[in-house]
Amino acid sequence: AALRSGEQVLDSLPPAERKLLTIRTRADNKMDAEMDAFTRAFVTLLPLIPERTSAHKIQADAAPKGVIPMVDLPFGDIRVHSEDEDQTTPALDRIKHALVAVSSHVLDYSEPTSVADAVFFESKAEAIITIDAIFGPHLPAQFSRWDDMESDDSVARLCTHGLGAILLQAVPVDAAETREHPVPDGAALEVNLDWMAKYAVRAPWEPYGHIAYLSAPDERAEAHLLAVYVSASRSLVRPGDKAWPVAVAGLKADMATVVTLHEHLLYTHWTYANGLLRAARETLGPDHPIRRLVKPHYFNTAAINSLAVPTLMTTNSLGFRTFAFSEAGWLEFFNDACTRFAWRSFPAQMRDRGLANVYPDFPLMQDGMAVWHVLRAHCDRFLAGFYPRRDADIAADSEAQDFWAHFETQVDGGWRLPELTYASLCDLLADLMWRVTAGHEVVGSIVEYLTTANAPVGRLLPGQTAGDVKTHALDLIVISLTGARQPQLVDDYSHVYANVEAWTADQRASALAAVRRFQGELIHVANEIEDRNDARERVGGRRYIACNPRILEVSVSI
Numbered sequence: 001a002a003l004r005s006g007e008q009v010l011d012s013l014p015p016a017e018r019k020l021l022t023i024r025t026r027a028d029n030k031m032d033a034e035m036d037a038f039t040r041a042f043v044t045l046l047p048l049i050p051e052r053t054s055a056h057k058i059q060a061d062a063a064p065k066g067v068i069p070m071v072d073l074p075f076g077d078i079r080v081h082s083e084d085e086d087q088t089t090p091a092l093d094r095i096k097h098a099l100v101a102v103s104s105h106v107l108d109y110s111e112p113t114s115v116a117d118a119v120f121f122e123s124k125a126e127a128i129i130t131i132d133a134i135f136g137p138h139l140p141a142q143f144s145r146w147d148d149m150e151s152d153d154s155v156a157r158l159c160t161h162g163l164g165a166i167l168l169q170a171v172p173v174d175a176a177e178t179r180e181h182p183v184p185d186g187a188a189l190e191v192n193l194d195w196m197a198k199y200a201v202r203a204p205w206e207p208y209g210h211i212a213y214l215s216a217p218d219e220r221a222e223a224h225l226l227a228v229y230v231s232a233s234r235s236l237v238r239p240g241d242k243a244w245p246v247a248v249a250g251l252k253a254d255m256a257t258v259v260t261l262h263e264h265l266l267y268t269h270w271t272y273a274n275g276l277l278r279a280a281r282e283t284l285g286p287d288h289p290i291r292r293l294v295k296p297h298y299f300n301t302a303a304i305n306s307l308a309v310p311t312l313m314t315t316n317s318l319g320f321r322t323f324a325f326s327e328a329g330w331l332e333f334f335n336d337a338c339t340r341f342a343w344r345s346f347p348a349q350m351r352d353r354g355l356a357n358v359y360p361d362f363p364l365m366q367d368g369m370a371v372w373h374v375l376r377a378h379c380d381r382f383l384a385g386f387y388p389r390r391d392a393d394i395a396a397d398s399e400a401q402d403f404w405a406h407f408e409t410q411v412d413g414g415w416r417l418p419e420l421t422y423a424s425l426c427d428l429l430a431d432l433m434w435r436v437t438a439g440h441e442v443v444g445s446i447v448e449y450l451t452t453a454n455a456p457v458g459r460l461l462p463g464q465t466a467g468d469v470k471t472h473a474l475d476l477i478v479i480s481l482t483g484a485r486q487p488q489l490v491d492d493y494s495h496v497y498a499n500v501e502a503w504t505a506d507q508r509a510s511a512l513a514a515v516r517r518f519q520g521e522l523i524h525v526a527n528e529i530e531d532r533n534d535a536r537e538r539v540g541g542r543r544y545i546a547c548n549p550r551i552l553e554v555s556v557s558i
Helices: 007-011 013-027 030-034 037-048 090-106 126-137 152-161 193-197 244-283 287-299 301-313 318-322 327-340 348-350 363-384 391-395 397-411 422-436 438-444 469-480 507-539
Strands: 071-073 080-081 187-192 210-215 225-230 235-236
Touching: 007 301, 030 126, 030 469, 037 090, 037 126, 037 469, 071 287, 080 244, 080 301, 090 301, 126 469, 152 187, 152 210, 152 225, 193 210, 193 244, 210 244, 225 244, 244 287, 244 301, 244 397, 244 438, 287 363, 287 397, 287 422, 287 507, 301 318, 318 469, 327 397, 348 363, 348 397, 363 438, 363 507, 391 397, 391 422, 391 438, 397 422, 422 438
Parallel strands: none
Antiparallel strands: 071 080, 187 210, 210 225, 225 235
């Protein structure tokens, strides 16, 4: 069931105090008072966000392969499709046209020039009521709750079970010898965002660049926060130090920035989802088995990714203003990310990060791998009916060869894929499906962190432990625009495969059998994840929801 962050905070107030605070906050809403023309224009669009799209909006027929209209990004040789093969809904068309119109106009915008110039919430309760008054009806569903993001244990959980989980890795064995600062005794895990320090920021925002050092997990499979390294001051800050609250707030801002821009926008949307869409539609005929297999997983991707370019990408856009980068730092950040990109499957990433020995019960690894292997088995079973000789049939399929080669043209330097074989094809397809389903939920569903005063925001003013009201508003606008949900992953997509005339009767039957088994295995994995969560809670640990197939969408949402 969906949850709402902040409920426990409000429930803890005496009824009379809660009522008075609600009346005062709604009558004198700080966030509403802080809105300029730019911010208010986006808020007025939020009621246009459509409800969830059903699986049957994914049309049974696929469009012919060929050249598709595209939008060029200003870095990395990335080009995104701007037209989908499935008919978009009128609601999605309305929000698309409205966002383009707002993004193309020069509207008055201001941001604080100093701490003295900024407005802050006075309490968690005030923030919760204020946010609910403006954004409550428009926020995406929440399946987890983070009422406390200030205590050391809660921030450690943000690194292992929340926002920073996709960034977690084992501390390298040579860290003590190779780093210029001391590595805390007992440090086994880290979220290392020291590399963010190179990117210039606008005045007066704090620079990026932090490392969280965590202990090995205890008997509850919970790690503990030992220290935070602050790149700007080259200082290792420990719990109890005067600078500790500010260092922790900076770490949270780094995680919010990297997960939102690097992992979610650039990699999940513009690289993985767009890469799958482009390779499938530009190289594979409408009845090709690979095209049909992946068709649900690129549903609405073109509309969403192309819409994000004017809304989030350009300098002075909503995306740019939500974070602290200067114009030069913004472009350098994305250029660097494109240059270092090379495809690694999710299982390979987990191995690369050395987590199996240090943190065998890491929830993202446990649950994410379970979903990934279901997707991998599904790709194998689905394609086996079309490639009975496996590698020999793949080698004889010129469209499959073109599909594989296309990824090396999509980003500066290419994807650096291995040699095409039947096994490597199944690995890539499974991984791309994982990225746009479970992976997208892991890096994109961050509303649960943003509805309290101590939320991890994308920019911080000097010496502050929480974001100013304007920054909260920008973060909430961005996340509210993700409220249009795609069809569920657990659903009936048999119409996409049932009547493909180019297939033999045996191939249609085999494909449908694979799809039905896939849906059953998703439910089985969902039950296993729920059992694991019950076990985690029994020993005092935290539930991990992000990879549960019951909440996943079949493709990237708006």
